[in-house]
Amino acid sequence: MRDKLNLPLTAEGKNSKNKNSRRGKSFGFQILGFGSGGSAAPVEIKYLVLAGGGGGGAGIGSNLLGSGGGGAGGYRNSFGSETSGGGASTESAVEIPAGDNTITVGAGGAIGAKGEDSSIGSIIVSTKGGNGGFGSDRNGGSGGGAGSRGSGQQTGGSGTSGQGTDGGDSPGPGNNTGAGGGGAGSAGQDGNNGSGSGGGSGLASSITGSPVTRGGGGGGGNNPAGSGGPGGGGNGAVEPSNATAGAVNKGAGGGGRQGTGPPGAAQNGAAGGSGIVIIRITDAPASIAVSPGTNTLNTSGSDHIATFTVDGVLTV
Numbered sequence: 001m002r003d004k005l006n007l008p009l010t011a012e013g014k015n016s017k018n019k020n021s022r023r024g025k026s027f028g029f030q031i032l033g034f035g036s037g038g039s040a041a042p043v044e045i046k047y048l049v050l051a052g053g054g055g056g057g058a059g060i061g062s063n064l065l066g067s068g069g070g071g072a073g074g075y076r077n078s079f080g081s082e083t084s085g086g087g088a089s090t091e092s093a094v095e096i097p098a099g100d101n102t103i104t105v106g107a108g109g110a111i112g113a114k115g116e117d118s119s120i121g122s123i124i125v126s127t128k129g130g131n132g133g134f135g136s137d138r139n140g141g142s143g144g145g146a147g148s149r150g151s152g153q154q155t156g157g158s159g160t161s162g163q164g165t166d167g168g169d170s171p172g173p174g175n176n177t178g179a180g181g182g183g184a185g186s187a188g189q190d191g192n193n194g195s196g197s198g199g200g201s202g203l204a205s206s207i208t209g210s211p212v213t214r215g216g217g218g219g220g221g222n223n224p225a226g227s228g229g230p231g232g233g234g235n236g237a238v239e240p241s242n243a244t245a246g247a248v249n250k251g252a253g254g255g256g257r258q259g260t261g262p263p264g265a266a267q268n269g270a271a272g273g274s275g276i277v278i279i280r281i282t283d284a285p286a287s288i289a290v291s292p293g294t295n296t297l298n299t300s301g302s303d304h305i306a307t308f309t310v311d312g313v314l315t316v
Helices: none
Strands: 043-050 075-077 094-096 100-104 118-120 124-126 203-205 212-214 276-281 289-291 296-300 303-308 312-315
Touching (some): 043 124, 075 124, 100 276, 289 296, 303 312
Antiparallel strands (some): 043 075, 043 276, 100 118, 100 312, 118 124, 203 212, 276 303, 296 303
8 A cells, every 4th residue: 555645633613702891889790601602512423434436447449458447435434343444443433513514425436537535524534446447547545456558567556545455456468457446345356367357345334234335346357357346346348348337325446348349449447436424423412414315314223324425514
């Protein structure tokens, strides 16, 4: 893992001045600070923040060259004893300020493009998934799988420490296959002429009450094609079949594709899947809401669970 995400945590406060009036020699009690409108306390949350997955690679228009699968979006988790991406330890709970908190759900990347970041304000940010293919930068939350140029080994993208894994490498001459994209739980498979190069596996979380696996890497464009990793990773393909996209709201990578047509023929992969943001609050305030209505607010025992599948606002 070569990328390291620095996440500064900042807090701002507002001071107010109480103006105390004099009443000469009148009698009575003066209660200082009463009704001065002090700000509400921050709220502690646990979270799963998953960025958009990268798109499977676009080919370069030459015979039999395969493109790599997209990498999963960065996976950050603070629930229970579950891990974050790449096997990192569970993160600590954080506090968010009372009031409106902006939630961003990263879109999946287009063919050959990275996904988009997901975030809870500026407090928690998960890194976009890396694109598969032939570009020089396939790094991301999880790295995209390398495409084969038919000459010289190509290296898969690096995952971000604490968020994901690396994409697979593609071997040199005579091995014209794309590698699998990295998943939240395991790295993408290296390219191999003898078998399909699969995407890395995702991770399961029970933050909503039942286990759901998300963050699979896209399969490489091979002959035979590589399968997408568990957790929604898109399958790779060989022309004339089409690769499949990463699963929506699972931050999964799209599949790559291997071309068999003449030079210049399209050898495109498939798009990555959008991410998701899930917030769990144990000591919920009296008032809590999510918007817009596409997002949901549920309960599990005394906990409140806000699930964001599109950009929105959490009000506490």
